[in-house]
Amino acid sequence: xxxxxxxxxxxxxxxxxxxxxxxxxxxxxxxxxxxxxxxxxxxxxxxxxxxxxxxxxxxxxxxxxxxxxxxxxxxxxxxxxxxxxxxxxxxxxxxxxxxxxxxxxxxxxxxxxxxxxxxxxxxxxxxxxxxxxxxxxxxxxxxxxxxxxxxxxxxxxxxxxxxxxxxxxxxxxxxxxxxxxxxxxxxxxxxxxxxxxxxxxxxxxxxxxxxxxxxxxxxxxxxxxxxxxxxxxxxxxxxxxxxxxxxxxxxxxxxxxxxxxxxxxxxxxxxxxxxxxxxxxxxxxxxxxxxxxxxxxxxxxxxxxxxxxxxxxxxxxxxxxxxxxxxxx
Ligand SMILES: Nc1nc2c(ncn2[C@@H]2O[C@H](COP(=O)(O)OP(=O)(O)OP(=O)(O)O)[C@@H](O)[C@H]2O)c(=O)[nH]1
Numbered sequence: 001x002x003x004x005x006x007x008x009x010x011x012x013x014x015x016x017x018x019x020x021x022x023x024x025x026x027x028x029x030x031x032x033x034x035x036x037x038x039x040x041x042x043x044x045x046x047x048x049x050x051x052x053x054x055x056x057x058x059x060x061x062x063x064x065x066x067x068x069x070x071x072x073x074x075x076x077x078x079x080x081x082x083x084x085x086x087x088x089x090x091x092x093x094x095x096x097x098x099x100x101x102x103x104x105x106x107x108x109x110x111x112x113x114x115x116x117x118x119x120x121x122x123x124x125x126x127x128x129x130x131x132x133x134x135x136x137x138x139x140x141x142x143x144x145x146x147x148x149x150x151x152x153x154x155x156x157x158x159x160x161x162x163x164x165x166x167x168x169x170x171x172x173x174x175x176x177x178x179x180x181x182x183x184x185x186x187x188x189x190x191x192x193x194x195x196x197x198x199x200x201x202x203x204x205x206x207x208x209x210x211x212x213x214x215x216x217x218x219x220x221x222x223x224x225x226x227x228x229x230x231x232x233x234x235x236x237x238x239x240x241x242x243x244x245x246x247x248x249x250x251x252x253x254x255x256x257x258x259x260x261x262x263x264x265x266x267x268x269x270x271x272x273x274x275x276x277x278x279x280x281x282x283x284x285x286x287x288x289x290x291x292x293x294x295x296x297x298x299x300x301x302x303x304x305x306x307x308x309x310x311x312x313x314x315x316x317x318x319x320x321x322x323x324x325x326x327x328x329x
Contacts, residue, residue, distance in 0.1 A: 012128050
């Protein structure tokens with residue numbers, strides 16, 4: 001009998017390396033027959049564009065909200081649609097379906113929402129990425145990190161080129177001594193160990209915390225450039241953004257384009273640290289714009305802090321991020 005399709009919930013805090021791990025995985029021959037579902041907290045499908053650039057995998061999007069609270073029925077619908085479409089095509093079932101969660105998602109409510117899919121017989125497991133270079137600081141400030149690590153069957157340490165693994169490994173073991181740990185500096189070996197290796201047995205899932213507002217301090221903002229803003233204006237804005245937000249800036253992701261029919265450039269920052277922009281000709285269909293995720297800084301406050309900036313700031317459906325724990329059925 002064919003092995004059941006695995007459903008891998010890929011969790012991990014904002015910027016901890018989920019998309020990179022998935023791109024590394026999709027480049028490997030073992031990744032054949034993988035389908036991907038991407039959940040973005042913001043309205044711009046940045047991860048989808050990056051993954052699409054990595055090759056033709058069946059992919060579905062759940063954008064503009066957090067899959068652990070607002071999009072659970074969309075998730076069930078999407079998984080069913082992927083499985084049924086595959087059946088109709090006459091090809092063997094997927095070997096695995098990977099859900100890349102938004103960086104703010106908690107695995108507990110997502111796992112519970114999958115109960116209607118029991119007849120599909122999916123083998124479900126949780127893989128969580130942990131940015132080794134920021135693990136302690138992130139875990140201290142964000143309950144989401146604890147929830148993600150605690151629910152993981154496999155914890156994958158990332159950014160091992162930037163720091164020693166030891167402290168993050170100890171922290172991961174402290175949160176979840178039952179999880180298997182992937183501590184691989186080599187990116188291909190890391191991806192293989194995360195997705196292809198026989199998974200360790202799932203630990204008991206801890207009960208989620210009582211229904212509380214999980215992200216009362218976090219804002220997901222959408223930034224658009226005003227008509228007439230030049231390329232230099234765009235670059236200046238990115239520099240000023242880091243200076244204006246300081247440590248309240250958690251994540252920046254999106255595309256900027258030179259005025260006219262220029263190639264989109266992928267822009268990313270984790271905290272105030274920007275990666276060099278990357279031209280992405282494959283992302284022509286994605287509109288220009290940035291998703292900016294902040295702590296204790298809303299659209300109005302940021303607009304006042306940057307009065308000269310040639311941009312519009314707007315909030316991306318903040319209600320969708322009030323992740324209430326879903327009451328048990
Ligand atoms: N040096 C280094 N950088 C990495 C590594 N993995 C990811 N990055 C960088 O970290 C940044 C965030 O990586 P992503 O893979 O987009 O992280 P993510 O968890 O998908 O981010 P969100 O979707 O916002 O939650 C990018 O600039 C990556 O290039 C790594 O192992 N080493």
